[in-house]
Amino acid sequence: MNEDKLLDVVRIGGDPVNSIEITSGKVHELKYRSNEYNIRKLMIFLSNVNDFKGLIKVDIFEDEYGSLVGEQILQHVEEGWNELEFSSARGVFEENLTIKIYLKEGDRVLLGTDKYDNVCMRLFCDKVDREMALELDKAVKDLRKIYNSSGWRGLVRVYRGRDIFLNFFRGIKKIGPLCVVVIKNLNVSNFNRAKDFIKENGFKSFVFKALRKLKGDRLDYKFWIDQHVISEAELESQKSYVFEYEPLISILIPTYKTPKHLLIETIDSVLKQSYRNWELCIADGASELEYINQMLDSYAEKDDRIKVKYLDENKGIAGNTQECYYMATGDYIGLFDHDDLLEPNALFEIVKAVNEDKTIDFIYTDEDKINEKSDYRFDPHFKQDYAVDTFRSYNYICHFSVFRKDLMDKISGFRDGFNGSQDYDIILRATEQAKNIHHIPKILYSWRVHSGSTAGNPRNKMYCYDSAKKAIDEELVRKGIKGKTRDGKYIGTYEVDYEIIGNPKVSILIPTKDHIEDLNRTIVSVIEKTDYKNYEIIVIENNSEQKDTFEYYKEIQEKYENIKVVTWEKGFNYSAINNYGAQFATGDFILLLNNDVEVINKEWLTKMIGLAQREDVGCVGAKLYYPDNTIQHGGIIVGLGGAAAHAHRCFKRKEYGYFLRLGITHNLSAVTGACLLVKKSVFDEVGGLDETFEVAYNDVDFCLRVLKTGRVNAWTPYAELYHYESKSRGKEDTEEKAARFKGEFDRFRERYSDFLEKGDPYYNVNLTLDKEDFTLRY
Structure with missing residues (x-):
């Protein structure tokens, strides 16, 4: 129609x-x-x-x-x-x-x-x-009134709007749990966050985000957590389990004017641990609240594993935590906020990991958020394994962080001058020194959300972000990397502007056959929209048939000194064609580029070179859009769809992605060859593209072989291009092509069977492999 x-x-x-x-x-x-x-x-x-x-x-x-x-x-x-x-x-x-x-x-x-x-x-x-139009129109306008009001009067309107949400979701079968989710989200904290979000992003973006979370993420997680929470029988079994190595774990809690009920729940969550060999080190920063002293003294009297120190002054989060650290005598140090919660099996999982690999220096876990009443958990963060660029973009590691004591001693604990981001600073220093960083992909920590917390509203502690940028800049200096940290696209995220060393040359390889309209659009966009000028374009001609194509080749070579056309005379093989083109490259970098892309932002190549020049970086990928401004490429997840697929495909251009990943530079196992930058030396080191992958998975295979050299691959949202690949086209349209694709699919799965079995380290085993949207795996 x-x-x-x-x-x-x-x-x-x-x-x-x-x-x-x-x-x-x-x-x-x-x-x-x-x-x-x-x-x-x-x-x-x-x-x-x-x-x-x-x-x-x-x-x-x-x-x-x-x-x-x-x-x-x-x-x-x-x-x-x-x-x-x-x-x-x-x-x-x-x-x-x-x-x-x-x-x-x-x-x-x-x-x-x-x-x-x-x-x-x-x-x-x-x-x-x-x-129907009038009813939906009324719903939208009522919501608009809610989020343009203030204080309790606005909150009352939110409750009135609840009925509108219920009508809207009447067709959903699980209406009962959804009602619970909606009601639990109507609170002052969320109301204030909504106002800030609307102010920055507009009402339409807010409605889209709210409906998606209420209808999908938060409702789904309620069912997921019910299925995955540890049972009482399992906890009892853990309590009687004897490990070969049972280290003492020191848990550090700095307190300062902590609400009574939250402090009780926090300490009780430690007392409920199935692993028993721990000590709790609490330093109170001169709260001057009588109930805090009474409570802490009472807990210390009942359990000699609890140590309490009362400070004469509030030294801030970093200083108070450092005082906790001075009290610690454990083999491992765990950081714990004064109003958060540990899952009862948290320490058991830590000790289990250490027994399986005694070389582990630093451990972190997945986490979620919990409301002030402790009756609603949401926003689970299923994290990547350690990823240096992701961590420089924001503190995704956060909770629950556990350090080997000798590692903590080596970095001398916490430092002054990083209040609000003291955990970011100490983890940056720890991961520099740690030889073995381990991630436990389980929700073992709940981060408290209330109106005054950073989790509830990131704007509550703006000084945190200046401290974070300072911590990243100092890390760069320690590592001898030239660059400067600035605020990222979203609050609480950061972007490092890496200084380009020298004036390296980039060889842009563009395989093509006819379709000169597409090729011309690509070339013109590179020439007109690229700030970085030291590049050459190598067009790799592959059996074109139209006379206009060859006339166009002659024209562009006469017009531009930095463009040359070379001819591949054999049949189509994407890997072989690019390997052939690389033989003519005179640059320090190779950029694989499709002939159906169009550059959007002028700093795209500058940002990619800044990343790719680092010794620890292999391949760098870009953010690609379909012509309708939805995501075509947000990086590649290995294992998705059975072999590999693009992350966030078909998300809208302005969407944040999973925990802001569409707006931050981060690490992935692979990026698409439609726009891939790599040092020429690395390209040669791994032997270029594998020519047995003629059409499919050659870029993924290349990235994984680069990964094996010990380098990381990175993706940046600051390099943006359109990719005029059709959303709806099938992978293959003939039996011969389908058979070839299946052969390459099977060969990829066989070659990387171990990798696929373990799971992509830059993804998470708790997330689906059936879709590109980072939804939960059941």
Whole structure:
């Protein structure tokens, strides 16, 4: 069915006969009274666009609260009518709207107007049942009111909105558990977080995130945790288990004005441990609250494993924790916040790991979050194994962290000057010195969320982020790496701008056969949108048949001194073609690049070189989008789909991804060969691409062989390109091709059977292998 038949067309203004100029820094606004339920598309008339190389942004705001209800960027500008498609712009029925048109990039374009100087515009709106439209429209507007209010009055509106959520989810079979999840999320902490989120990202993004979490993530986790929580029978068995090696574990808790009920639960979670050889070292930073002294003294009197020290002053989190450390006599040191919870089998799992490998220096576990009432757990973080670039992007290790005592002694414990990120600093220093870092992929720690916590609202402790950047910068200095840390795309994330050493040359290899429109788009985008200039382009001709193709080759070589065409005369073999092209490369780096991509941001190559030049880095990949601005490549997960597949495929461009991964530089086992940068020396060291993988898995195999050299592979969201690969095309369209693909699939699985059995270290065994969306595995 033609989608346009489901849409009503509303014309604003008449036919375009005049124009107004839109320039950089100038926003054109027009007012519109909407009588439609939902805006799907918008068309504007543009002229004088032949020399325009920028981006045009259109934002739609409702006037009552000024909330953003729709936004889109026009990337490819054409003379005449241009269409922008919105995922939705709901809550606009009988509303006054402000439509803003301005330039994101570029300097000048003409916007069509009619003879009365009204902007010429066409809106395409949903044709839907009026009664249903009014009900959904009301729901959106009620939500808008909730998240544009303040204090308890706003909270009351949230409770009223609960019924709307229940109606919306009426078709879901598990409505009972969903109701519990919705109600438990209606609290002051979430209300404040919602306001901040809407302020930064707009109401539409908030609704999308809230519905996804309530309908999916949080509800799914409730069922998952019920199935995976350790049973009483298992705990009893653990209590009687005798390990060959039973180290003393010192757990450090710095306290300061901790709420009574939370402190009780925290200490009790240690007392309930199935492993018994522990000591609890508590240093109170002069809380001056009578109940804290009474409680701590009472616990110490009842259990001699509990040690308490009262400080004369509050030395901050780092100083108070260091005082705990001075009390510790254990073989291992565990860091524990004063209001969080340990699972009863947490220490047992730590000691079990140490008995299986006594060389372990540093251990961390997976974690989730828990509300103030301790009756609701959510946001499980199933982490990667140790990943240096992921950790430089944010403290994903966090809880529960356990250090061998001699490792802690070697780094001298905590340091002053890193309050709020003292754990980030100490883990950075520990992982530098540790010879064996071990990750236990189990939820063994619950991070408390309340209105004053960083987990509840990252903005509560902004000083933490300055401390974190300082800690990363000092780590770079210690390692002799030139770079500077800045704030990342999201609050609490960081990006290192690595200084490029010298002026290394990049050889860009582009295999191609005909399709010169695609090839030209790729080449022109590289030339016009690349800040880094020391590169050559090697076009690898592969049995083209059209005369225009060879005329184009002649033209570009005459026009650009840094482009050359070499000819591969044998049949198609992606690996062999690139290996052949690499023989002509004169650069320090090899960049594998498809002929159907288009560069978006100018610093893409600079960011990739900054990473790839490091001695510890092998392959570097980029963030690729389908033409509809959904994710085509967010890195590769080995094991996904039976062999390997792209992470976050089909997520929307502005989505955060699993724990912000679509917005941070992080490590993965592999990245796609559609845009892959590697040192020429590393390419040669591993023998290039394996030519037995003619079409499929050659890039994944290459990355895994680089991984075996001891290097890491990295992916950066700061290198962005379109990849004009079809979302819906099948892998193979003939029996011969299908047989070849199956053969390469089977060969890959056989070669990496051990890797597949253990699981991708940059993924997590608790996450699905059936989909690219990081949902839970049951």
